Amino acid sequence: MSRILRRSLVPVLLGVVLGGVFAFALSRVLDSAEEARSRRALVEKLERLSPEFEEDLRTLAHPVERIRQAARQAGARVTLIAADGTVLGDSQVAPERLEQVENHASRPEVLAARRDLVGFGARTSTTVLEPFVYVARRVGPETAPYGYLRLAISQNELDLLEAPFRDTLYQVSLAAGLLVGLLVIVIRQRHANDLDRVRAGVAEAAAGRHPAPPAGDSEETQEVFLALARFARLVAAEREGSEKARLLARTVFEQVPVGLLVVDRTLALLDANPAALALLHAPVGAPRHALVDLVRDPETLRLFTAGIRGESSSDETVVLRLGGEISPEQVLEVNVRAVPHGAAAGEPAAVGVVRDVTERERTETMRRRFVSDVSHELRTPIAAIRAAVETLAGESDLPPDLARLMSILERQSSEMEALVSDLTDLSQIESGAVKLAIERIPLLPLLLSVVRDLAPASEARGVTVTVEAGENLEIVGDGRRLSQVFRNLVDNAVKFSPAGQRVDVLAEEGTPIGPDGASPVVVHVVDRGIGIPRSEQGRIFQRFYRVDPSRAKSVPGTGLGLAIVKHLLILHGGTIRVNSESGKGSRFTVTLPAAVPRDVALERTKETS
């Protein structure tokens, strides 16, 4: 309402002011036209009257009665002035008072009449004290005039004539101004209504609904509405598409049998799918503001933090055992995928994937137990066979056929023993039965002793093994187990190298990591043998995996060596990776965590002793 008032006030005021100004200007124009008309009328009357008084002026007579008559006839004051300016008669001055009237020779209208035949003047009369308009006319010849006849009418009389007309003029003008103002308001309102409708139409269209075009509107508005209708169709199509996509994403999120936890950079929980809530046993209605409301395992929380900072890879997992440590009711595996382009707080920064691995864990436990039992049970009979075969093979007078069979028996039984021994090792390591005897070990002597142990095999193949390591490099771990790691690696390198080639064992200090800036130890075992195809590199650390089955015949081995290496390194907190190209050789890189600084280690030994 106030907006309408505000909108109307300006045009109305403007209309009134304009009307006033117009009326004022018009009245001025009319005024001057009226004055000119009255003057012309007076001049005409003078023309008519002047011959009548020509004789009187020449004789300087005082025709009092005729002057009064002329005044009545002309409706004006009549003055008769002699050539020298003496007033001979005046319709409004009594004859006896004529002598007191001053000389009129210097009156402007008289001066002008002497010069131009007719002269005008307007002033307040000194005789009757009223504003007057005067018109004088010369009577007689130009060079020697007889005198002047003058007519005068009161200025008031002139104004009085115009007053009612002026009022009407002002009223009409103001009314016209007001009307213009109102008209402006109406037009503006109409325009505003159009705009309002267009605005409503745009809102409708933006919401994807068809905007109803207003009936009987201008062509422009109709066109705008046609465009809006097209826009509305596009919006509706777009909206339907994104709604479908959203619904699809939501359905997948809610139906996928894998638990999904979406967190932001501050570990606030943005979303969790039903599978995640079920797996983590989240009670209905419990608050889920933060990840800690659902998961309180410190390891899992650390994995999330590292994932958000991009410090962990997506295949790093944490195992959650729910409902008792020894015989868990449920085993969950959690890994974290960082959402790229680390978003602000409140936007997804990482997705936690929770899988139920209870069944897998159970099968794995059964498999481990089976392998462990079987390998254990096989050891004794194999040892007996080996002993018998060795004894028999020692006989010098065996027939050649039998000797050949004996050598087959000897080779195969020794391989079987190695296999069973590897299996026993692996199952013990996997089941956690292996206890490491942790100590500080100088690295170079350990590597040298490994190479010395393998010397007969490498010499037999014509392969030389070199060792390069700093004198002061030290590692922390179980010496026997770490020897086993390097023995397996060097043994592999030798086995897969062609005769005459070289195998290098290089140890160095890695880049310092961690708060104390300690450097890990990195050992490379490099061969120039047949290499490993890229597609196989991920699988070589699996149990019983051999790259090329046909090669299994030429190169003896159980396929367990690298699996053992990997597990032993995990126990030591170390890692192994391979870098290889088919036909060019392989480089196995072992990284072992930094040795604890000597003083701290010493302190600990003191405390525990």
Add this chain to the structure above:
Amino acid sequence: MKEHFSEKLESLRRQLIGMGAEVENQIRLAVEALVEADATKARKVIEHDKVIDQMEIRNDEDAIDLLATQQPVASDLRLLVSSLKINADLERIGDHAVNIAEGAERLSRFRPFKPWIDIPHMAEIARGMLKESLDAFIRKDSALALDVCKRDDLLDEKNKSIIRELLTYMAENPALISASIEIMSVSKNLERVGDLATNIGEEAIYIAEGEMIKHHMGPRPPEPATGG
């Protein structure tokens, strides 16, 4: 300003739960170290206590900062005051985990003279109480919290029976005295963990219900006689 406050309060709540998670884990690892006679694991627990102490200091500072600068009222004030208490309780539980780990370190040199049954059982109860008191805090679940408080008596009973049993061993075989005293200390520590978990449970009820239940929660058994 107000939103800023609620954000800070939420982050304090998360820090507190995070600390609870660490403390839960400490108790678990300490008891594992004890049962497995694993001195290395025990050492890890003792060293990790530093982290928990830092968490406590930070939570304390944050809570006091919020109290001083925001002058919260009603439920916010309750949450803040309770957070301060829970923070202190969790820190104390962390210390008990260290005590247990230290006991485990010393006991790892003794030959076990009886299978571990009662202590793991007590530990299971104490850890369950701690876990559920934190759950009750998170969910503002006073029924669960009350359940935690009730279980405290069970733990007290267990502690007493362990002490009685160990006393008979000590009387029979003086060689077992030092090991038995270590185990008694572990048992006492676990019993204290239960008490502190009860405190947390009471705070959870206070937050949920807005009323104090301390000191007038049903009949308590008489305090064990001193000098026993």
